[in-house]
Amino acid sequence: MVLGIQAAVSHPTWSGSYAIDDYGRPMLLPGMSGVVANVRVGDAVFPWAADHLEPGVSAGCDDRGRHQALQFLACLGNTVRVVGGPAAGAVGTVVGKHAFVLVDFPQAALDVLAPGDPLLVRAHGQGLRLSEFPEIAIRSLSPALLRALPLQRTDEGRLRIDVALEIPAQLMGAGLGMSSEWANCDVMFTHRDTVERFGAEGLRLGDVVVMHDQDHRFGRGYRKGMCAIGVVAHGGYGGLPGHGTGVVTIMSGRREQFEPVLVERANVRDYLDLPE
Amino acid sequence: MCATIWIFPNERGRVSEAARINEGELLVTAVVGDVTSPSMAANPYEVDADGRPVVPVGMGGVCYNVKVGMSALGWAGDQVEPGVSIANAVAPANEALNVFACVGNRAVVRSGDAAGVEGVVVGKHEVFMGAKHVLVHLDDGALERVVPGDRVLVRANGRGMRVAERPQIACHSLSPKLWRAWAPELRVGSVAVRVTRVLPPEVMGMGSGRVSAVTSVALQRGVDGLEGLRLGDLVAVSDWDATYYTGYRSGALTIGVVACGDSPLLGNGPGMTLLLSAPAGFLDAELDPDANIAGLLELG
Numbered sequence: 029m030v031l032g033i034q035a036a037v038s039h040p041t042w043s044g045s046y047a048i049d050d051y052g053r054p055m056l057l058p059g060m061s062g063v064v065a066n067v068r069v070g071d072a073v074f075p076w077a078a079d080h081l082e083p084g085v086s087a088g089c090d091d092r093g094r095h096q097a098l099q100f101l102a103c104l105g106n107t108v109r110v111v112g113g114p115a116a117g118a119v120g121t122v123v124g125k126h127a128f129v130l131v132d133f134p135q136a137a138l139d140v141l142a143p144g145d146p147l148l149v150r151a152h153g154q155g156l157r158l159s160e161f162p163e164i165a166i167r168s169l170s171p172a173l174l175r176a177l178p179l180q181r182t183d184e185g186r187l188r189i190d191v192a193l194e195i196p197a198q199l200m201g202a203g204l205g206m207s208s209e210w211a212n213c214d215v216m217f218t219h220r221d222t223v224e225r226f227g228a229e230g231l232r233l234g235d236v237v238v239m240h241d242q243d244h245r246f247g248r249g250y251r252k253g254m255c256a257i258g259v260v261a262h263g264g265y266g267g268l269p270g271h272g273t274g275v276v277t278i279m280s281g282r283r284e285q286f287e288p289v290l291v292e293r294a295n296v297r298d299y300l301d302l303p304e
Numbered sequence: 305m306c307a308t309i310w311i312f313p314n315e316r317g318r319v320s321e322a323a324r325i326n327e328g329e330l331l332v333t334a335v336v337g338d339v340t341s342p343s344m345a346a347n348p349y350e351v352d353a354d355g356r357p358v359v360p361v362g363m364g365g366v367c368y369n370v371k372v373g374m375s376a377l378g379w380a381g382d383q384v385e386p387g388v389s390i391a392n393a394v395a396p397a398n399e400a401l402n403v404f405a406c407v408g409n410r411a412v413v414r415s416g417d418a419a420g421v422e423g424v425v426v427g428k429h430e431v432f433m434g435a436k437h438v439l440v441h442l443d444d445g446a447l448e449r450v451v452p453g454d455r456v457l458v459r460a461n462g463r464g465m466r467v468a469e470r471p472q473i474a475c476h477s478l479s480p481k482l483w484r485a486w487a488p489e490l491r492v493g494s495v496a497v498r499v500t501r502v503l504p505p506e507v508m509g510m511g512s513g514r515v516s517a518v519t520s521v522a523l524q525r526g527v528d529g530l531e532g533l534r535l536g537d538l539v540a541v542s543d544w545d546a547t548y549y550t551g552y553r554s555g556a557l558t559i560g561v562v563a564c565g566d567s568p569l570l571g572n573g574p575g576m577t578l579l580l581s582a583p584a585g586f587l588d589a590e591l592d593p594d595a596n597i598a599g600l601l602e603l604g
Contacts, residue, residue, distance in 0.1 A: 048548040198505040198543065199552055205432060205510025205522060205571030214513065216552040225554065241506065246355040249571030250506055250524045270513025270551030
């Protein structure tokens with residue numbers, strides 16, 4: 029089903045106190061909510077003085093029930109239209125989920141969008157199944173992005189998918205234990221030592237990655253021999269320990285059902301041919 | 305002739321000296337909570353790890369038949385809280401209750417049929433987007449008399465604890481009483497504490513990224529090494545830091561006490577209340593199958 033869901037550009041909020049980063053320093057950094065006009069999906073994850081950096085526009089609803097519906101029903105690759113304000117008529121694409129639904133717009137729209145501007149999200153994708161891979165659970169993946177991903181069925185009957193990084197289970201942090209469709213799961217890249225140790229320096233927002241020993245079918249958690257495929261949704265080098273780089277789950281199943289192929293670039297900006 | 309006198313530490317740098325804390329500096333303060341009652345959404349079903357509906361039971365209120373020292377696994381429930389679960393209805397006061405209460409603190413029932421009865425704080429449990437509970441052990445007679453709504457005073461003592469000569473070690477939710485009973489040992493460069501097991505970092509599930517002072521972290525179902533786990537067990541997790549927040553850190557060691565039972569939900573499992581954490585090399589985990597607070601605190 030394709031549903032029209034009301035949303036609006038959110039506004040940043042602040043708790044009134046410092047958080048503490050992974051070096052033990054008090055931290056007060058932007059990144060979450062509102063409009064980030066100079067970082068977009070496709071850009072590098074780490075070179076920003078930001079915490080939970082949500083690229084582009086963060087869309088939400090003031091009403092909690094409606095916000096939950098938006099959170100669960102919006103899928104990566106969905107179309108979003110600005111329905112009021114100076115940017116009215118601009119069309120964007122859902123590229124991530126966090127506390128908000130993250131939307132990429134052309135730069136001209138990002139330069140004029142403001143908190144409160146009304147949006148319409150055409151939610152399409154929850155319930156999607158792969159007829160050739162009925163055991164693989166699909167989550168928050170639109171038919172549009174599914175068609176755009178360079179997927180192949182191998183001779184052995186596996187699903188071949190390009191990935192930019194492999195992530196071991198011990199790096200999975202905040203987001204474990206939550207619903208598969210809700211927000212994302214953080215990879216604990218909050219300290220330079222961890223980023224370098226696991227070779228993630230070149231990671232980009234929008235990269236497709238594989239998370240090993242992860243079962244993200246009915247919630248998210250550890251399960252040996254399974255894996256999950258996801259898309260990097262938020263970044264920044266600042267970070268609360270235990271949080272980090274958010275990855276939205278799009279698929280999960282037994283490890284042997286997948287053939288992840290590590291490639292130089294596997295990014296939804298290219299797959300969806302997002303406009304400048 | 306060489307005149308140097310060598311002092312040989314024995315195996316693993318042991319010098320057999322009790323590690324000391326700043327007990328004389330620590331305040332004793334009063335925080336209160338009321339005995340909770342379980343709460344649920346209109347639709348009671350959660351979805352378990354295999355996609356089956358389950359009704360979670362065990363969080364909040366009074367649990368008569370699950371006690372510290374018993375198995376943390378195998379209950380037909382979700383994160384069962386042993387004994388009495390208390391919280392303060394005023395949200396900021398509940399944060400303070402949950403920050404200040406430490407495992408081993410005295411608790412006193414202040415109202416109802418069990419007024420005057422004393423118990424012991426045995427853990428803290430934070431539920432996602434929900435409750436923060438302090439768990440109190442009462443003896444069986446008192447447990448039969450206490451009801452949801454009864455007020456419980458916690459004589460909070462332990463916040464601000466530091467280990468003498470080892471400033472690298474962060475202390476959380478740990479009372480001087482439990483410290484003395486546990487008797488950590490000062491070693492060359494480190495402090496050794498007794499634990500029932502050392503678990504790998506991938507065991508840490510929901511609770512990653514939370515504030516260490518106030519929270520519990522779920523030991524995820526499905527990770528090797530949880531067999532035989534008991535409520536009250538002192539447990540170490542390698543490559544895990546809980547100095548301020550809870551998260552992965554190569555080489556660090558975090559130690560906690562198992563506060564609540566297993567969960568059928570993915571990413572969840574027995575909740576561990578945090579006690580100690582330090583960077584690589586400053587904390588040693590010494591295996592002892594009896595390292596459980598039921599014995600150390602002589603819970604009746």
